[in-house]
Amino acid sequence: MRTGEDDGGKSLALRAEEFDRSALAERLANAEADRRRVRSEFPPDRWDSMPLLRYALGPDSNHFVAPSFCRLIEFGTDSLGSIRGGSAAKHIIYQHRSGEWRYPAKLGEPQQAWERIRADFLAAFQAAAGRQFDRIDDCETLSFGQALTTKALAAYFPDEFIPIYAAQHVRHFIEKLGGEPDRAYGEVRTWRANRKLLQLVRERREFADWSPHEVAAFLYQAYDPRPRNRQAWKIAPGDRARLWEDCRAGSYICVEWDAVGDLSAFESDLELKDALDDYWPQSRGGNLVMARQLLAFRDLQPGDQVIANRGKSEVLGLGTVTTGYRFDADRPEFRHLVGVSWDESYAQTFDAPVHAWQRTFAKVPERLLRQIRAGRAAPPVPAAAQQPVEPELPAAVSRVLEALERKGQVILQGPPGTGKTRLALSAALALTGRAELIEAAAKERRTAVRELLTVPPGAKAAPVTMVTFHPSYGYEDFVEGYRPDTAGGQAGLKLELRPGLFLRLCEAAEEDPEQTFLLIVDEINRGDLPRILGELVTQLEVDKRGIPISLPTSGRQVAVPPNVLIIGTMNTADRSVGHLDVAIRRRFAFIDVPPDLDAITGDVGGLDLSLFLQSLNSRLDKAFGPDHQIGQSCLLHEDEPLGTAEELSAAFHHDIVPLINDHCLGRPELLREVLGALVDPGTGRIAQISPQDLPAKLAAVFGGAGESDEADGLDA
Secondary structure, three states, X not given: OOOOEOOXXXXXXXXXXXXXXXXXXXXXXXXXXXXXXXXXXXXXXXXXXXXXXXXXXXOOHHHOOXXXXXXXXXXXXXXXXXXXXXXXXXXXXEEOOOOOEEOOHHHOOHHHHHHHHHHHXXXXXXXXXOOOHHHHHHOHHHHXXXXXXXXXXXXXXXXXXXXXXXXXXXXXXXXXXXXXXXXXXXXXOHHHHHHHHHHHHHOOHHHOOOOHHXXXXXXXHHOOOOOOOOOEEXXXXXXXXXXXXXXXXXXXXXXXXXXXXXXXXXXXXXXXXXXXXXXXXXXXHHHHHHHHHHHHHHOOOOOOEEEEEEXXXXXXXXXXXXXXXXXXXXXXXXXXXXXXXXXXXXXXXXXXXXXXXXXXXXXXXXXXXXXXXXOOOOOOOOHHHOOOOXXXXXXXXXXXXXHHHHHOEEEEEEOOOOOHHHHHHHHHHHHOOOHHHOOOOHHHHHHHHXXXXXXXXXXXXXXXXXXXXXXXXXXXXXXXXXXXXXXXXXXXXXXXXXXXXXXXXXXXXHHOOOOOEEEEEEOHHHOOHHHHHOOHHHHXXXXXXXXXXXXXXXXXXXXXXXXXXXXXXXXOOOOOOOOOOHHHHOOOEEEEOXXXXXXXXXXXXXXXXXXXXXXXXXXXXXXXXXXXXXXXXXXXXXXXXXXXHHHHHHHHHHHHHHHHHHHHOOOHHHHHHHHHHHEOOOXXXXXXXXXXXXXXXXXXXXXXXXXXXXXXOEOO
């Protein structure tokens, strides 16, 4: 790609010419007002006497009428660019809801830590004022809060920094402007990378009279680094949508769980789960899932999409996040808020209920999101004016493709039945230009996959090749080795040196460099990977692709072409094989594929399948660890949730129970810990229950009866 061109070949100059700077007038005015407020409330020459409570987030600082510096920078100056999301750890030092001060331990006692942090801020401001920007790197404590520091510098020195504070975004834009960011991310501070981006901007005549804020707005519009198809969430505006009018009028979405306080005080899902357990001990089994959903709510970013619902069938509006999370302690209830711009033209009622929507939070699958968009009450577009729309990739597929682009090979890991192989094949469909078939009907999808795996006439390899590793699979099968020659018909044993599967794939890729060749390795950890890959493990690295090496058996020169990609799948519950060694691990990207509760939003005889699997997995996690959970595939048939009691009975007795028995190793007390009243106390075996009675029995054991609505996140 030539400098200044995007992936489609459109020049940066043309994009800049088309960009409407006049539309930013109000934003620029707001940014200037916010800058004046920061300088007025926190003058640079007063920092040397600023007390810790005036700087930090925390319950004690909330008692002041005016916000602390960190609260103002994160929550009160969105027009200067956002650093919302994540925990309060980005502020270097903050007060936890317990009253404890949290900060890097190496900084000493709280007051000593604050004095060091304050001194480094002062030194950074003095260095910027004297245009000695390299000296900011000497302020070591600020390295623990690089986004905050860069935004503070931009607020005090608006002409010297671009209002972009995410390190990954800054480096992305540097590349788009033709620069080469240092790949040793830990060695380059965000403020230094920001300065490099500003330098590149100033070298472009297209931006000759642009302000840093105009440049930032342009870059995000032209080269947005955020995933195009980020996860959409369904969030209920109170029980039975009683707060919808307030949310619509106030342009926000709000949720309860007020007792835990500001979500930015939590640095992990486990820490938040402990807080939920304290307040709602009766729902311990589901509190880890709830903690993760609340943190996902906290970390919603501008541009993310939110759907407000009433019950299981009604969409009230489709919203776009405008400002990040905030905790409003002055509200009487539902104090957790995220700013949203609502569009009520998407309001609609489904023909059939979405059972997962009975809870406050639910991920919205791409297929359902497209259905909601298609149901918008808007004037029809004439056929002649309609533009072809590129299929929107599922978020999981996008993550796999991004990892492949970065590393060249990826391993999908997770418990059995979570859809790892299906995800690998979905990525294969996307790579070969068949993304529209990823969520096609099961039969149509199978036909497309079969075509991908078929070697075309005259070709050496299919676009997609699948193989399953096992303990007896070796280097001779994968790279090259001697095999008996059975074609010659001669007496006696004759051995012939033959290329293995991967070598044949590489040969095909060299002959057709414009074609992508994908190798899917199922059960990749069941093979002895160092022995199977041999010397080619080094050539898998992206920067070593195309570099030939000599094979020890034949002496031939071979290379791994850049158009060969590898996806492996790995069951984390499989303890019959050893862990992958470090040399293998560092050459693969690893993506977790957990159970997908949104794929089983069905109801069988009153049993909510997703709630059942969630509760069952919570027990398995507690008893054996997260690797021993069960995937959603056991509750699916032809890619759809099970629909009858007979199907559920067969899946439970033939798929689920055998897996649990394997985990329990014949110990009935463990089986009872997981399955409770379903285990006969006399024999230690699963009680015989008729298919028609099983849904009600499972609902009684796993349905969470007695849990409060707020703790369980129930909406209806």
